[in-house]
Amino acid sequence: MTNTPNESVSTLSKTRTGIEGLDQITGGGLPTGRPTLVSGSAGCGKTMLAMEFLVRGATQFGEPGVFMMFEESAAELTANVRSMGFDLDALVAQKLIALDYVHVERSEFEETGEYDLEGLFIRLGHAIDSIGAKRVVLDTVEALFAGLPNEAVLRAELRRLFRWLKDRGITAIITGEKGAGNAITRHGLEEYVADCVIVLDQRIQEQISTRRLRVLKYRGTPHGMNEYPFLIGAHGFSVLPITSLQLDHEVSMQRVFTGIGRLDEMLGGQGYYQGSSVLVSGSPGTGKSSIAAKFVETACQRGERALFFAYEESNAQIVRNMRSIGIDLERWMKKGLLQIHSSRPTLQGPEQHLVTMHDAVRTFRPTVVAIDPITNLFMANHDAEVKPTLMRLIDFLKKEQITALFTILTTGGDGTSSPEDSQVHVSSLMDTWILLRNIEFNGERNRTVFVRKSRGMAHSNQVREFILGDNGIDLVDVYLGGDRVLTGSARVSQESQELAVAILRGQDHQRKLRQLASKRTAIEAQIAALQAEVEVETEEVQFVIAQESLQERASHLTTDAMAQQRRDSNRANGETRKKG
Amino acid sequence: MTALASIEAGREAAAAPRFQLRLYVAGQTAKSLTAIANLQRICETHLVGQYVIEVIDLTKTPQLAAGDQILAVPTLVRRLPEPIKKIIGDLSNESHVLVGLDVQPVGGDAR
Numbered sequence: 001m002t003n004t005p006n007e008s009v010s011t012l013s014k015t016r017t018g019i020e021g022l023d024q025i026t027g028g029g030l031p032t033g034r035p036t037l038v039s040g041s042a043g044c045g046k047t048m049l050a051m052e053f054l055v056r057g058a059t060q061f062g063e064p065g066v067f068m069m070f071e072e073s074a075a076e077l078t079a080n081v082r083s084m085g086f087d088l089d090a091l092v093a094q095k096l097i098a099l100d101y102v103h104v105e106r107s108e109f110e111e112t113g114e115y116d117l118e119g120l121f122i123r124l125g126h127a128i129d130s131i132g133a134k135r136v137v138l139d140t141v142e143a144l145f146a147g148l149p150n151e152a153v154l155r156a157e158l159r160r161l162f163r164w165l166k167d168r169g170i171t172a173i174i175t176g177e178k179g180a181g182n183a184i185t186r187h188g189l190e191e192y193v194a195d196c197v198i199v200l201d202q203r204i205q206e207q208i209s210t211r212r213l214r215v216l217k218y219r220g221t222p223h224g225m226n227e228y229p230f231l232i233g234a235h236g237f238s239v240l241p242i243t244s245l246q247l248d249h250e251v252s253m254q255r256v257f258t259g260i261g262r263l264d265e266m267l268g269g270q271g272y273y274q275g276s277s278v279l280v281s282g283s284p285g286t287g288k289s290s291i292a293a294k295f296v297e298t299a300c301q302r303g304e305r306a307l308f309f310a311y312e313e314s315n316a317q318i319v320r321n322m323r324s325i326g327i328d329l330e331r332w333m334k335k336g337l338l339q340i341h342s343s344r345p346t347l348q349g350p351e352q353h354l355v356t357m358h359d360a361v362r363t364f365r366p367t368v369v370a371i372d373p374i375t376n377l378f379m380a381n382h383d384a385e386v387k388p389t390l391m392r393l394i395d396f397l398k399k400e401q402i403t404a405l406f407t408i409l410t411t412g413g414d415g416t417s418s419p420e421d422s423q424v425h426v427s428s429l430m431d432t433w434i435l436l437r438n439i440e441f442n443g444e445r446n447r448t449v450f451v452r453k454s455r456g457m458a459h460s461n462q463v464r465e466f467i468l469g470d471n472g473i474d475l476v477d478v479y480l481g482g483d484r485v486l487t488g489s490a491r492v493s494q495e496s497q498e499l500a501v502a503i504l505r506g507q508d509h510q511r512k513l514r515q516l517a518s519k520r521t522a523i524e525a526q527i528a529a530l531q532a533e534v535e536v537e538t539e540e541v542q543f544v545i546a547q548e549s550l551q552e553r554a555s556h557l558t559t560d561a562m563a564q565q566r567r568d569s570n571r572a573n574g575e576t577r578k579k580g
Numbered sequence: 581m582t583a584l585a586s587i588e589a590g591r592e593a594a595a596a597p598r599f600q601l602r603l604y605v606a607g608q609t610a611k612s613l614t615a616i617a618n619l620q621r622i623c624e625t626h627l628v629g630q631y632v633i634e635v636i637d638l639t640k641t642p643q644l645a646a647g648d649q650i651l652a653v654p655t656l657v658r659r660l661p662e663p664i665k666k667i668i669g670d671l672s673n674e675s676h677v678l679v680g681l682d683v684q685p686v687g688g689d690a691r
Contacts, residue, residue, distance in 0.1 A: 103649045108665065110680030113614075113672035118606035119638060119650040126642035148652065 012220045015171040018056025021239030025215055025224035030196055035162050035172040037193040039184050040200030044211055045232050046175040050137040052237045053173055055086045057135045058096035065135035066098045066127040070143035074099040084236045098127040104147025111149050117157040136165060136172040145187045162192045195219045210351055213239050229351035238355055240392055256403045259298030262475035266451050266460035272432055275401040277394050279427060281408045282436030286447050287468055288407035292370040293322045294473055295405050299368040300332035307366040310342035326472040339364055350389040368403045375409040394429050431455045439487050446488035599631035600660035606653040607639045611670050615654035618671035626686045
């Protein structure tokens with residue numbers, strides 16, 4: 001008989017643990033009405049997991065629970081879980097949780113004759129009945145092996161206990177200490193608890209410890225097979241599943257301005273896509289933080305909330321430094337639109353940071369997040385861990401439709417051929433990659449920026465010079481003349497040189513034009529004079545011609561008259577001569 | 581049978597008896613009855629007039645189990661003299677019981 005009303009024949013009924021991530025991995029929780037074994041070495045969080053299972057059950061799902069402990073006393077346990085924000089005293093007073101500390105000291109025992117562990121059953125049964133418990137935790141029942149002399153009796157009784165729990169329809173967590181070698185538990189508890197086995201593990205790498213959880217076995221249901229990092233934080237236990245197994249985030253056509261006009265222009269004129277991940281990489285001092293700060297400020301100016309994770313500078317330092325380039329972050333902090341979380345990256349392992357970020361994002365609900373820088377956060381030297389962790393973060397942010405900007409420090413330095421190779425492994429996770437570079441030339445260092453990639457938008461292939469001034473960030477075209485790219489003062493001097501040359505050339509042209517004009521005027525004057533001369537001569541000639549023709553006519557007239565006269569006189573003369 | 585209440589054994593127990601014993605059992609099982617019988621026999625043999633036995637049936641008063649950290653039944657608890665001692669099992673081995681109770685056997689037959 002089970003106490004779960006909705007248990008159906010076809011599917012295994014599951015009891016939600018309420019633990020973030022665990023329900024996802026197990027596809028809904030632990031098997032209802034059955035015991036689950038949680039095994040792990042000392043200090044890896046078995047008790048915390050079990051405790052949270054009970055507390056969440058009692059507070060969120062209306063299922064009271066019994067915590068039977070064999071190692072810690074009730075007072076110790078209450079103190080321990082208070083750090084996770086669980087007030088056991090209150091829950092006990094409300095009859096939501098019952099605690100029973102079973103203490104066995106072998107030295108106190110003398111064994112004579114037959115016995116069984118009915119006392120344990122009675123105690124557990126009494127505790128269950130007193131609060132109507134649906135959940136039970138036995139932590140760590142294996143302690144009995146040290147306390148009781150007769151192992152055969154104990155094994156038989158444990159088998160009976162788990163059977164008994166099943167019969168009562170109790171969803172139970174049995175914790176067990178990890179055994180030597182590959183043994184799941186030291187005393188082979190897995191033999192009795194065969195339905196669901198969860199293994200916890202703690203590893204230390206680079207002096208930072210990470211805890212991992214794996215569902216080793218879950219009879220009758222599919223479950224995540226991987227190892228999942230988990231954390232015990234201020235809000236309890238949380239397991240981080242890789243959510244990117246399906247790439248099914250919603251995508252947005254909305255764009256988010258970068259806050260730098262010319263940079264927007266380089267990204268097709270509209271900035272980043274909303275919900276995309278942006279990588280800003282560069283060697284030290286290339287202006288990564290400034291781009292991040294500008295991005296954040298712009299979001300605040302739109303009235304949106306922004307979250308800034310700083311792993312290099314303190315809040316006050318960021319505010320001061322950004323003010324020097326005209327970005328006033330303090331104003332937005334006061335308005336409650338901006339939160340800056342600054343901490344040392346080495347403070348916690350990557351997973352811990354991840355959870356801190358999750359918590360911050362969940363509570364603040366920003367639309368943009370900037371992380372400056374991720375290099376320190378996910379120590380570059382264990383690349384194998386960087387990607388999954390970052391992937392989790394990016395997936396989480398994408399799911400929330402948060403535009404995220406990550407800065408990353410190039411480790412290659414300025415001189416090497418391709419310093420940006422060092423973050424090729426994360427670049428595939430990024431939608432937009434803005435590369436900042438220092439160009440050292442002519443005795444000075446100048447910043448350049450270009451868009452290395454930007455998925456799904458037309459983007460500029462040009463290198464721009466990146467200038468940080470009192471009034472903020474500006475991008476200017478670099479000098480591309482001949483076969484050289486010039487930036488900074490070289491660009492300025494080249495530009496002024498060019499300007500001088502241009503002015504000179506202009507002046508020269510003017511002069512030439514003026515010369516030409518005056519020459520033209522002179523020539524035109526000459527032409528006019530000559531024309532005038534020609535006219536004068538023409539007139540003269542015409543006058544002479546006119547005069548001469550007049551004379552000619554006059555002389556003709558005279559001749560005619562004389563001829564007439566002569567003809568007349570001849571006639572008279574002839575007559576005379578004839579007479580004569 | 582209803583004899584599982586409290587058995588007052590020392591007839592002339594005007595002062596508090598030296599040995600205060602408490603026997604936890606769970607119901608009237610064979611083990612319980614054996615244990616009760618064994619205990620009475622041992623006490624009558626070796627602790628005449630110095631003991632008081634209280635039998636607690638946990639099926640009736642389960643809340644008492646936690647107080648003496650009872651896990652196994654039957655469990656015999658020597659509450660006085662201090663320190664508290666526990667003997668688990670049906671008390672079938674008399675010499676073990678005497679060692680557990682820290683009692684000198686009468687007549688040296690248990691040696």
